[in-house]
Amino acid sequence: MAVGALISDPHPGVEVPDGSEHELLLVRRGMRTGIQMIVAVHSTVLGPALGGCRMWHYATLRDAIDDALRLSSAMTLKAAAARLPLGGGKSVVRLPDGPQPSGALRRAMLQDFADALNLLDGLYITAEDVGSTPEDMAVLSSHSSFVVGSPARRGGSGDPGDFTAAGVQAAMKACCARRYGTAKLAGRSVAIVGLGHVGEPLARRLVKDGASLLLSDIDPARLTLANELGASWLDPEDALRAEVDVLAPCALGGVLDDVLAEELGCQIVCGSANNQLARDEVADRLAARGIMYAPDFIVNSGGLINVSLELTGYDRALAQRRADEIEGVLEQVLLHAEQTSVTPLAAAVELANGRLAAAERSTAA
Numbered sequence: 001m002a003v004g005a006l007i008s009d010p011h012p013g014v015e016v017p018d019g020s021e022h023e024l025l026l027v028r029r030g031m032r033t034g035i036q037m038i039v040a041v042h043s044t045v046l047g048p049a050l051g052g053c054r055m056w057h058y059a060t061l062r063d064a065i066d067d068a069l070r071l072s073s074a075m076t077l078k079a080a081a082a083r084l085p086l087g088g089g090k091s092v093v094r095l096p097d098g099p100q101p102s103g104a105l106r107r108a109m110l111q112d113f114a115d116a117l118n119l120l121d122g123l124y125i126t127a128e129d130v131g132s133t134p135e136d137m138a139v140l141s142s143h144s145s146f147v148v149g150s151p152a153r154r155g156g157s158g159d160p161g162d163f164t165a166a167g168v169q170a171a172m173k174a175c176c177a178r179r180y181g182t183a184k185l186a187g188r189s190v191a192i193v194g195l196g197h198v199g200e201p202l203a204r205r206l207v208k209d210g211a212s213l214l215l216s217d218i219d220p221a222r223l224t225l226a227n228e229l230g231a232s233w234l235d236p237e238d239a240l241r242a243e244v245d246v247l248a249p250c251a252l253g254g255v256l257d258d259v260l261a262e263e264l265g266c267q268i269v270c271g272s273a274n275n276q277l278a279r280d281e282v283a284d285r286l287a288a289r290g291i292m293y294a295p296d297f298i299v300n301s302g303g304l305i306n307v308s309l310e311l312t313g314y315d316r317a318l319a320q321r322r323a324d325e326i327e328g329v330l331e332q333v334l335l336h337a338e339q340t341s342v343t344p345l346a347a348a349v350e351l352a353n354g355r356l357a358a359a360e361r362s363t364a365a
């Protein structure tokens with residue numbers, strides 16, 4: 001359903017950039033707080049657009065809009081590749097200068113954001129993202145029906161980190177099966193860079209699988225996890241370049257740039273971080289070096305799969321099974337990439353676009 005760009009006052013000059021395939025861009029100033037809020041819906045071809053709400057500081061409104069546009073198109077690919085009946089969207093709340101809004105101001109800001117959700121009437125469903133919390137989702141859900149990701153004790157699916165980690169673990173098995181002829185992770189050396197909500201449960205899962213771990217984080221306090229798990233520890237710059245079977249970037253996006261691509265010591269890159277490649281061409285550099293790059297939007301789709309199940313009645317066991325299915329999805333992508341001599345990234349985009357095209361054809365028929 002292409003609805004075109006919807007721009008609300010007081011930002012009449014804001015436009016979806018030329019060449020953009022987005023269905024909708026809503027730019028709004030909260031009635032209670034005056035805080036700027038953006039919702040970008042890239043596609044609703046497969047279903048309502050589901051994606052997190054990023055609450056962050058941006059130098060300009062344009063920067064905030066560009067982030068929402070970029071992040072929402074990645075969500076379309078992620079949902080399509082994961083075979084979910086969902087489209088791609090993302091929202092941004094442009095935080096005012098100073099500390100994170102709290103107390104009454106945060107509640108008012110969330111009510112303002114709920115107004116934006118209600119205006120879109122289900123075209124976009126929000127969830128937690130960088131800067132927003134499951135508690136925020138619980139507040140939002142008392143003002144809008146178009147919210148998932150509240151804490152488990154408030155009826156939501158809770159922290160998705162372990163499901164995302166389960167998906168990364170499943171994806172690693174697919175990579176190892178293609179690279180080494182066995183999906184077993186026992187004895188594989190894995191470097192995890194970033195030990196947060198995903199990196200820590202991933203480390204715990206891989207230890208159980210018998211992998212040999214090298215852990216890293218900018219926060220030196222995370223060394224305690226390495227000690228607890230009997231893992232090695234390196235600072236992030238060295239860990240990213242370590243000679244290991246698998247490198248799992250689980251911190252920030254954009255980490256794999258042209259320089260690092262030449263210096264990696266791993267055989268496989270398979271981690272949870274969103275938008276790992278500084279630019280898509282880095283996938284070609286990695287392939288030329290014989291390094292298998294597992295596309296991030298497939299590897300980290302366990303979190304989206306988990307939260308999406310709230311829409312049909314949440315079932316934790318089903319969420320785990322669906323996260324495990326990422327192994328099969330990635331196997332298919334890696335095989336197709338080999339057979340057609342393209343990178344796994346190109347094969348994954350083709351798979352996702354193929355699903356979107358098939359849905360468009362059946363709508364048109």
Ligand SMILES: NC(=O)c1ccc[n+]([C@@H]2O[C@H](COP(=O)([O-])OP(=O)(O)OC[C@H]3O[C@@H](n4cnc5c(N)ncnc54)[C@H](O)[C@@H]3O)[C@@H](O)[C@H]2O)c1
Binds near residue numbers: 274
């Ligand atoms: N949480 C999820 O379910 C989920 C789902 C999909 C994708 N992701 C992506 O996975 C990544 C990790 O998510 P998370 O929820 O674990 O985040 P988090 O904020 O809980 O953890 C990130 C960790 O990385 C560390 N870190 C930050 N910069 C670093 C650097 N330069 N080098 C090494 N460590 C660094 C932080 O200290 C922190 O421990 C993010 O890119 C996120 O977008 C997360």
